Amino acid sequence: MAATDLPAGWEMVVGLEVHCELKTATKLFCGCPNVFGDEPNTNVCPVCLGLPGSLPVLNQQAVELAMAIGTALGCEIRPSTFHRKNYFYPDMPKDYQISQYDEPINVDGHLELPDGSVVGIVRAHLEEDTGKTTHAGGTGRIHGSDHSLVDYNRSGVPLVEIVSAPDIRSATQARAYAAELRAVLVATGASDGRMEEGSMRVDANVSVRRSPDDPLGTRCEIKNLNSLRSLARAVEYEARRQVELLEAGERVVQQTRHWDEDAGRTIALRSKEEATDYRYFLEPDLVPVVPDAQWVTAVADTLGMLPAARRRRLEELLTTDGAGTGDTPGGGAAPTPAQLDQIATVVDLGLDDLVVETVAAGVAAPLVLARSANEAATDPDLARKLDPVAFAGLLGMEASGSLSATQVKAVLSELLHTGGDPAAIAASKGFEAMAEDDLVSTVAGLVADHPDEWARYRDGDDKLAGFFTGLVMKATQGKANGKAVAAELRRLRG
Numbered sequence: 001m002a003a004t005d006l007p008a009g010w011e012m013v014v015g016l017e018v019h020c021e022l023k024t025a026t027k028l029f030c031g032c033p034n035v036f037g038d039e040p041n042t043n044v045c046p047v048c049l050g051l052p053g054s055l056p057v058l059n060q061q062a063v064e065l066a067m068a069i070g071t072a073l074g075c076e077i078r079p080s081t082f083h084r085k086n087y088f089y090p091d092m093p094k095d096y097q098i099s100q101y102d103e104p105i106n107v108d109g110h111l112e113l114p115d116g117s118v119v120g121i122v123r124a125h126l127e128e129d130t131g132k133t134t135h136a137g138g139t140g141r142i143h144g145s146d147h148s149l150v151d152y153n154r155s156g157v158p159l160v161e162i163v164s165a166p167d168i169r170s171a172t173q174a175r176a177y178a179a180e181l182r183a184v185l186v187a188t189g190a191s192d193g194r195m196e197e198g199s200m201r202v203d204a205n206v207s208v209r210r211s212p213d214d215p216l217g218t219r220c221e222i223k224n225l226n227s228l229r230s231l232a233r234a235v236e237y238e239a240r241r242q243v244e245l246l247e248a249g250e251r252v253v254q255q256t257r258h259w260d261e262d263a264g265r266t267i268a269l270r271s272k273e274e275a276t277d278y279r280y281f282l283e284p285d286l287v288p289v290v291p292d293a294q295w296v297t298a299v300a301d302t303l304g305m306l307p308a309a310r311r312r313r314l315e316e317l318l319t320t321d322g323a324g325t326g327d328t329p330g331g332g333a334a335p336t337p338a339q340l341d342q343i344a345t346v347v348d349l350g351l352d353d354l355v356v357e358t359v360a361a362g363v364a365a366p367l368v369l370a371r372s373a374n375e376a377a378t379d380p381d382l383a384r385k386l387d388p389v390a391f392a393g394l395l396g397m398e399a400s401g402s403l404s405a406t407q408v409k410a411v412l413s414e415l416l417h418t419g420g421d422p423a424a425i426a427a428s429k430g431f432e433a434m435a436e437d438d439l440v441s442t443v444a445g446l447v448a449d450h451p452d453e454w455a456r457y458r459d460g461d462d463k464l465a466g467f468f469t470g471l472v473m474k475a476t477q478g479k480a481n482g483k484a485v486a487a488e489l490r491r492l493r494g
Helices: 060-072 171-188 228-247 293-301 307-320 337-348 352-360 365-373 388-400 405-418 422-428 436-449 451-458 464-475 482-493
Strands: 011-021 083-086 096-099 106-112 118-128 132-136 147-151 158-164 200-209 220-225 255-260 265-271
Touching: 011 171, 011 228, 060 106, 060 118, 060 158, 060 171, 060 293, 096 118, 106 171, 171 200, 171 228, 171 307, 200 228, 220 228, 220 265, 228 255, 228 265, 307 337, 307 352, 307 365, 337 352, 337 365, 352 365, 352 388, 365 388, 388 405, 388 422, 405 422, 436 451, 436 464, 436 482, 451 464, 451 482, 464 482
Parallel strands: 220 255
Antiparallel strands: 011 158, 011 200, 083 096, 106 118, 118 158, 132 147, 200 220, 255 265
16 A cells, blocks of 8 residues: 655554454353443443452353454464453553453464555454543543543453554555454454444554664554544544654654544643553463364354455456356456455445355346445345345346346335335336337437537547436436447447
8 A cells, every 4th residue: 555645755654453342242251241332330240340359250252252353363372361450540440451461362463455465463362341431521531521420331341452563554554454354353253343332442553754674663552543534534643743743853752642533633641651550460360261273173163254255256256257148247357446346345235145146146247246336235234135036137137238227226226125026126117128219319319419519529538428328318217228328329429
C-alpha cells in the first residue's frame, strides 16, 4: 500500500492492539452471562466483583475460541500462564486485571491483507475485560464531569488482545488491517466484531521517522478507537502532529492519547505506562493452560473457510469460468479492479456461497458476481436465503435477452422478499423482451432527435453511449436490453 501523504522525507510506523470480546455464553472466570445491553450491574457475582474469598475458574470455551483465533492468524499455540496486572481504577473492582503476560497462548502469526501485503502478529493473548465507566456531564470525559457511573456487566467478559508488529505504514493500511482482522474474527465464530457495541476496540501505537533505515521513533498510543473511520483519521492526525513537533525542533513525548471525533484530533490523557508500572505477578489461583496436539487439531478442524480463501475462490471462479449462459465469461483473464471490489463486497456480506452455487447452476461468473455485489447486496440477510437455482434462472433470462437489466432488478426484489419462480414473477409484471424491429426503430428515432450528440459519439466520444442507452430505456420503460442497445449503437456508428 502507498504510504500516507506525510511531508516529504517522513515515514509513519503503526502497530495496532485489537481487543475483541469473545462470543462465550459466560464470562472468563465465572458463570455470569456474557450478554450485551442488559440492565447495568445485573450480570455480576462475587468473582467478577472481586469480593474477598472468591476464586476464578477458567472458561474452556474462551480458551478454545482464543486458539481458533490463533490458528486463523497462523500463530504458534503455546502453553500459557495468567498474571495479575495491577492498577487502580473503578472499572476493575479488585484493582487488578487477570491477563497473560510473558507466556501468551498465541505468538508469531501474520495477517494477509486483500492487497497482498502482510502484517505480522506478535501475540494474541487472553484476558478479562473491564467494567464500563460513564462520565456524566461536561464533554463525557472524566475531567469536568459531574459524576461517574460504573457498569460491571462487562467486567470479566473474555477478551483476546491481538498485537500486531509495527508493520503498518499508512492510515489506509491500518484501516484495511482492522477490517480484515474483523472479518477473520467473525468467520471463526470467536467474536461478532461489533465495534459500535465495544466488542472490538482498537488501540493504535503511532510513531514517525525520517527513513526506513532509522530507528523507530517515540510512539504515542491512541486508546479505544471504535470505528474504522475513527482509526484511519486518528492515525493520520497523530502522525502529522508528531511530524510538526519534530520539524519545529521539539520532541515527541511518549504518552497515551484520546481521539476526539468531533474535533478531529488526539488529546493527551496521561504519560504512557510501561510493564513495570503494572507490577505483574503470576496469578496464584489459576494453573497454566497446556493445550496438547489433539486439542489444537480439534479446534482447527472447527474452522471454516477464512475470508482470504473465500476471495481467492471467487477470483479463481472468474478466471476459469468460460461457460455459463452469459456473454461475458471470464475467459481466463485476471479479475478487473472493479471485480475485485465486487468480490470483497460479497465476501464481507457472506454472499460468496450464493455466487458459487449460482455459477454452478449455469450462469457466467461475472454476471452473477455483479448482481450479487449490487442488487442482492441491498438486503444481504434476504440474499443469503435466496435459492441459487431461482437466482440462476433469473440471471439466465437476463443473459439471453429475455429480460432487461431493469426488469431483472424488479423481479429480483420480489424474489428476495417472497421467493417463487422468477419466470412467473416476470410474467405477472408483464415483462417481455422487446422485439428487435421495435428496438431498431426506437434507437434510430432517438439518434435522429439528437444529431449533435450522435455526431460526437460517431467521432469517438464513447461516453455518449450511456446517454443514448438512457434515452432508450426511458422511451421503452426499461424493456430494452442494454446489451442489445449497445450493439445497435455500434452497428449504426459503423
